[in-house]
Amino acid sequence: MGVDNDAVHILLQGLRTGLSDGWGGSMIATDIQDILFGTPQPRRSTVNLGVLSRDKVNIIVHGHEPILSEMIVEAAEDPELLKLAKEKGATGINVAGICCTGNEALMRHGTPIAGTFLQQELAVITGAVEAIVVDVQCVMPSLGDLTGCYHTKFISTSPKADFPNTVRIEFHEARAYETAKEIVKAAVENFPNRVLEKVTIPEEKQECMVGFSAEAILGALGGSPDPLIDAIKSGAIRGIGAVVGCNNVKVTHNYGHVNLVKELIKNNVLVVTTGCNAIACAEAGLLLPEASELAGQGLKAVCKALGIPPVLHMGSCVDISRILVLSSALANRLGVDISDLPAAGAAPEWMSEKAVSIGAYVVSSGVFTVLGTIPAVLGSQAVTSLLTEGLNDVVGASFAVEPDPFKAADLMLEHIDGKRKALGLTSES
Numbered sequence: 491m492g493v494d495n496d497a498v499h500i501l502l503q504g505l506r507t508g509l510s511d512g513w514g515g516s517m518i519a520t521d522i523q524d525i526l527f528g529t530p531q532p533r534r535s536t537v538n539l540g541v542l543s544r545d546k547v548n549i550i551v552h553g554h555e556p557i558l559s560e561m562i563v564e565a566a567e568d569p570e571l572l573k574l575a576k577e578k579g580a581t582g583i584n585v586a587g588i589c590c591t592g593n594e595a596l597m598r599h600g601t602p603i604a605g606t607f608l609q610q611e612l613a614v615i616t617g618a619v620e621a622i623v624v625d626v627q628c629v630m631p632s633l634g635d636l637t638g639c640y641h642t643k644f645i646s647t648s649p650k651a652d653f654p655n656t657v658r659i660e661f662h663e664a665r666a667y668e669t670a671k672e673i674v675k676a677a678v679e680n681f682p683n684r685v686l687e688k689v690t691i692p693e694e695k696q697e698c699m700v701g702f703s704a705e706a707i708l709g710a711l712g713g714s715p716d717p718l719i720d721a722i723k724s725g726a727i728r729g730i731g732a733v734v735g736c737n738n739v740k741v742t743h744n745y746g747h748v749n750l751v752k753e754l755i756k757n758n759v760l761v762v763t764t765g766c767n768a769i770a771c772a773e774a775g776l777l778l779p780e781a782s783e784l785a786g787q788g789l790k791a792v793c794k795a796l797g798i799p800p801v802l803h804m805g806s807c808v809d810i811s812r813i814l815v816l817s818s819a820l821a822n823r824l825g826v827d828i829s830d831l832p833a834a835g836a837a838p839e840w841m842s843e844k845a846v847s848i849g850a851y852v853v854s855s856g857v858f859t860v861l862g863t864i865p866a867v868l869g870s871q872a873v874t875s876l877l878t879e880g881l882n883d884v885v886g887a888s889f890a891v892e893p894d895p896f897k898a899a900d901l902m903l904e905h906i907d908g909k910r911k912a913l914g915l916t917s918e919s
């Protein structure tokens with residue numbers, strides 16, 4: 491209280507804090523998770539509510555911490571628990587993800603994803619979920635009441651967070667596997683309580699290709715960013731678009747995500763994605779090599795040559811640090827700052843306070859970023875103009891706000907073209 495009352499001071503301190511989150515907290519967390527559980531590599535999986543099984547015990551993992559999902563995925567393959575599932579009348583155990591706990595398991599194991607942030611309640615009302623297991627973040631407070639209308643057990647696990655009407659099974663790393671087995675067992679024992687008349691599983695499910703860590707992307711390029719730089723220099727790839735972030739109840743589900751990404755690839759922008767945008771893109775079929783048919787001629791040719799989708803899933807929302815690593819590799823190879831790259835970011839449907847921190851470190855790292863929903867800053871002309879203009883003089887990038895995904899794509903393309911011109915790269919194939 492009373493430490494600093496100057497809007498510019500406070501905002502710049504906020505950006506510094508964001509930088510320490512991105513390049514410190516998130517990046518270290520991602521690196522350590524890769525050391526513990528493996529660096530994601532390209533693999534195939536499926537997404538959307540249709541991944542839930544009519545015959546198997548369905549366990550949803552939801553939240554943000556990969557330790558929990560890693561252990562649950564492992565425990566779901568435990569022979570003792572599979573035997574128990576058969577005894578209870580199920581043909582097996584099906585683990586599916588929601589949000590970014592789901593993205594972590596998807597990236598490392600190909601565990602299917604049942605949906606985005608806005609599909610967590612829909613998963614429960616299929617009536618086919620024996621347990622929804624949560625850790626922290628993006629957990630709807632309604633889940634307690636909602637699961638009460640079904641047989642679903644709502645299991646909360648984090649020592650840091652809890653929600654109304656949960657079954658509490660606290661998860662500590664020292665007993666990780668035993669606790670995961672206890673959770674999976676609770677779900678399996680709940681299978682006979684499924685009320686068949688209440689079960690409605692939508693048919694929709696979509697195949698996707700995921701697992702594009704920075705290491706995997708560089709690996710696909712032969713170990714060096716040079717082929718990607720050459721494609722950017724030649725104009726085959728016009729630039730890089732990082733489209734990320736949440737869903738938001740105030741806007742139509744996935745409309746901004748999918749239309750912005752489609753517009754970018756149509757204009758030869760290679761898209762990297764994380765978080766719920768990645769799930770939205772997967773549901774729309776954009777995370778498949780075949781989606782290059784929707785891309786411009788230059789990007790399509792590059793994708794076909796490498797066998798990759800035009801939209802690369804780089805992980806959970808905290809994995810945006812992977813995008814920083816890739817941007818750094820490109821900038822270092824070109825001998826320029828990240829802010830000089832023909833690249834732009836967007837969070838078309840952001841809502842989480844974490845997205846504020848992520849936006850702060852992405853812009854402070856030099857990436858022009860378009861927000862699809864308006865942050866609560868319009869009460870101050872000074873704050874608004876610093877965020878949308880003044881920051882250019884401080885960090886080489888700024889925010890823009892544009893709810894219409896087609897106009898947002900135009901802003902990103904205009905920025906990318908400006909950067910191409912400044913680098914002397916004017917051609918486009």
Ligand code: SF4
Pocket residue numbers: 589590607627628735736737764765766767807841842844845
């Ligand atoms: S992208 Fe946003 S809504 Fe989705 S899991 Fe991450 S923080 Fe939650």
